[in-house]
Amino acid sequence: MLWPVTVMGALVGGLGGALPGALLGAVVGHALDRYWQLRRWRDLPIRLAELRTGPADFERVLFLCLGRLAKASGRVSQVHLQLARDLMQLYRLDEAACLRAMHDFNQGKTAADLRPLVRALRKREPARAAELLDSCWRMAVVPGQLSDEVRTLLADWAAEAGLAQSEQQRMHQRHQRTQAPPRSRSAVPRQDALRRAASLLKVDLADSPEVIKRAYRRQLSLHHPDKLAARGAGNVEQGNAGERIRQIQEAYELLRRHKGFR
Template identity: 40%
Template sequence: MLWPGTLIGAGAGYFIASIPGAMLGALLGQTLDRRLQLHSWAHLRERLGGRATLRNDELLFVLLGRLAKSGGRVVEKHIEQARQEMRHLDMSAAAQQRAIAAFNRGKSGRDSLRGYLGRLKTQPHAAEGVLRACWRMMVADGRVDPKERELIVLWGRWLGWTPQQVQALGADYEPQKKPLATRGGTYQQSLTLLGVTASSDPEQIKRAYRRLLSRHHPDKVAGTGASPAQVREATEKTRELHHAYALIREQRGFR
């Protein structure tokens, strides 16, 4: 791959001192590319515009932020899903702060992501992990907006996936919805689902919710060699846990 600094250095060097100058310029430009992490012309434009290039641990959350915003506005369920991804990745406090900043950066939609995603083509496991996290964000609010679907198909193509493969992956996260309960009886059912009672304090409820999410997370189930049907069941269980926790928080008035 010829990176922008390399090309600019080679061109300037050739103009100044012909072939020897081009070789020296290319070497200096390559050093600049590596130091500034310039992988494409889009990255160069970002740096010239005062925007830092994305670290590997920031890219995912830029994608999630853009997905959350693409449907029109970011809602609490999107934010909670981003927090869940941080917990799933066991991020340190500093990494979480970078992830939050990246999520907010993603909402602006100003980053050119093709070059970043293109680098993951040679890392199939990482590429799949990114797409799965994107699907989880897409269904966090209970629906998939057409703009969100267009984005994930586009990103999948940049990762080397066909639209059919991306849609097939989504089958793990778009199961047939089962009616959770009518509004009148939901609170008690939600308490039962989380294994808590009406007298449990908020911290107990949060711990129960996180413990159950960790146990039923689709990625964790998939890692045990489970069948696609079992992964879909875990995805539906996770969705029910999200709904139950949100309803309990609303009823009890805590964040």
């Protein structure tokens, strides 16, 4: 383990006061390392970014970005607000966390540049960067058309999150299909999709909305990156967590619309 600020403090202190200065600098630096929870050099840029912009935890960055997208669409509508509330339920935020999320959503409307926070989130929780952008695309397609400002924001954040253009296109197309009104088509493919969605959530198509909601939350919890890490999952499984969560979300949306509940 290499404490970065400890090393820097020792070097700076040594330049100014030889051995006593180096010792004093190391002590002060070590205290800062412990306070900021810095254990590797790569942790330092993340902490510096957070000092400039605030903490880069997932929920904070998510709702800041959602608020920015809603405002960039031209007008924050009830549909935007409902989606934000749906995501609060999705992540099972308690009352205090919901209040923070609402504050972040409103603060995000006037946020100047959220790229440093997205970058810091990717470094802190790389498996959740794609999950962030997927929720952003859900918010972006709500008005039906993407403004130039919305497209620019999504492109900038995707670059910071390390998402390829092809992955962005898949997100766009998936959420456009979810928002689009139903079209006349054969019932067989739709039934197949419903059965696949039910299988993914481990429910039956005849189950009640309450059962489906509980199963949905259970599957999200099982595949949450933090839970996977706690269970000792490998890097590959943790890296696939974002894609699995998107599949679970898409399955739930399909069943929710089919059953007609919120």
